[in-house]
Amino acid sequence: MAGAVGLLLGPASSPIGVAAAAGLALLMAAAAVVHLRHGDPPARALPASVLALAAVAYAGVAMAAG
Template sequence: MTTAEITLAAALSLVFLPLGLGKIAAVPFMRRAAAHLGMSPGLYRVVGALEVAGAVGLLLGPASAPLGVAAGIGLALLMAAAAVVHLRHGDPPVRALPAAVLALTAVAYAGATVAAG
């Protein structure tokens, strides 16, 4: 495992674990975000569970590179979808930017893991 892989996996996990757990717990901020996007709390909890699963997959990446790559790709797809949802909802592009940056970071992690063999 390279330094780049470890750094990207740790950074992504530090973002996705608390956000995912907040969505699962339906904390008030996350309930407001779900309502803003027209999503039910149940669907937002599913998104949170996917984020937590992805973060755990990244943390297990050193033990299983295929699992780490799958987690990175899954999180990238999830964040690309989040960016699209924000834009379709009429949010300004700056509201979709964090999701787009996270998607690119997850792709970078998956690419670094594949390149490391």
């Protein structure tokens, strides 16, 4: 919940948005790893992977915009 709020506050305060995106990217990457280590098929880890990539893209755009 805090990550979503941080992303929503990102346009008002870029450091908060970048920090929230970085935290969510780490969380989603860890979720994908846990899925794969528990023997789930890769399709089960795909949503977490996509969300991790989206958070990284958000952070990149926010840092480029200043």
